[in-house]
Amino acid sequence: MYSRTYKTLVAAPPLFWISLFLLLPYALMFAHSFWLVRDGFVVQQWNLQNYRALFTNPLYLQVFLRTARIAGSVTLCSLLLGYPLAYFLSFHAGARKELLYQLVIVPLWVSYLVRGYAWKTILGSDGVLNGFLQYLHITHEPVSFFLYSPFAVILMLTHIYTPFVFLPIYAALEHIPRPLLEASQDLGANRRATFLRVILPLSLPGLLAGATFAFVLSLGDFLAPLLVGGPSATMIANIVQSLFGAAYDWPLGAAISVCILLITISLLFATEHLEKRWSFK
């Protein structure tokens, strides 16, 4: 339909863009992960030392497991908040649907940093939450674990990623033909059975997409632990950041990045495969 020249011309800019800003950096990162640092300089000497360090030093595994735990908790919490919210909006919101939808979306327009600092203000020792609890005489001195803890990181990331979980679930629920729900009831299924046998299975692809968003984005997050996490909530991305920054060990940082990248890519492939299997068009 289109000429060869036209196709080439159209494809060229994005290809160039992807090569320059995606493929090339990945290639550099991949190469760096097999190099080493000597006397404060990166030496292009191929070796597996970085990967060996990763798998032998328990610190990295420990931080990685904590990261996965935090990302898992964030995913679970966002699902527990996002699914009922999407369900309510799709099936019971009636005329308020549009307004509520906008209210869910609006926080996405607020800068990540602003939201992070907001949580700092809320959770801190002289923050809003502690002030409130003391005002009500529920506590008598500031509760310290609100801020600078894995709890704070999970809370903040859940707040940030719940809309991301909400959106695909909402889209999936909106796409369920309503006569199916009537057919289910007609055949003798009450609300609960209809939810479990029709709504839930048909919203699984959306649920999975949302869960993947929350998990993958949390897995690579470094700002939340930096702002509200403290040392007990250091995540893998913070390690990478410090290796590329103060510690100046780019090869080791690159090796960790390669691992995260591989995990993320396999996750995305797995979930995409599942989503395809679970969608019935």
Added chain:
Amino acid sequence: MSAADAISAQNARLGSTSLLEIRDIAKRFGQTEVLKNISLQIAGGEFLTLLGESGSGKTTLLRLIAGFEQPTSGEIWMSSERLDTLPPYKRRVNTVFQNYALFPHLNVRENVAYGLRVKSAPKNEIAARVEDALGMVKMRDFADARPATLSGGQQQRIALARALINRPQLLLLDEPLSALDANLRKQMQSELKALQREIGIAFLFVTHDQDEAMALSDRIALLRNGALEQVAPPREIYSRPATAYAAQFIGQTNLLRGEVRGECATCGAIRIYPVTGPDGPATFSLRPEAIKGFLDSAAAMAAPYMTFKATIRQQTYAGSTELLEVECAGQILRVRVPAGDPLQGEHQFVFSPRDAVRIRD
């Protein structure tokens, strides 16, 4: 309602053979009156069709019986059980939906088994009954297929099998054939009718297609703007339409408006004798095929035939018959005659006064 009334209502209910009884049902959506005090009974094993134009309220009535809508007033009873206060999943009626509403994530077997699964029927019983139901609609070979891979007619059969698996006493069908093309539609009509005879379940069938209603039904309930126009068997509704609307909606007709005096009606240049009913203005329905072209004027004089002279205005050929539009003293009538030679000029026409049905206008 007094106690005596309640008892007589109870007796009427127990005494009658009706399976479903719709009592004085009204439904409003906001300011719109969709159904106006409908009363209707369905007998066990009957094929009753709700016929009407879109917006006549036929689908709403079906949804009230299924339980997807609540009546504004009135009651629905089924075999001495009040139906309209029950949630849909507790009603012993099942529905075949307009676009089938098959579950896309379940295969054919699972779709059909759905009604038994949610009732936690024993596994071997489910398997046997699903197999039976699939056999009944000749779809055993497709048990493992997903609905999306099936044709419209096949999906239709699965929807039917799924709705019948719970052995309802009454099956509701919401324009089930409207998505099929004409040929398949005819075929499904006869299969549907045969199936209904075989299993003996009452069918309440919604359609806007009068031919379909005529071909399938034991009785037709004609709805117009939320009110029942006429409820009668197809032959009766065609030969003795109660209203002008019924006469015109089902088949073609000529409406003759005039005056009755004594036993004689005068509608312009056309006289009808004898007629029954009170004197005064009256409307008669006269089907085009009840009028015959009559070239021999001597025979036309023989009672009890009515004759009139009319001029041919138009002749439309339709294979075995032709439709004539004739003018009789300013009145246009349609006449269906066996196909023949082209006609012109003035002719004599005759009809029997029994075919002129006095109707409500």
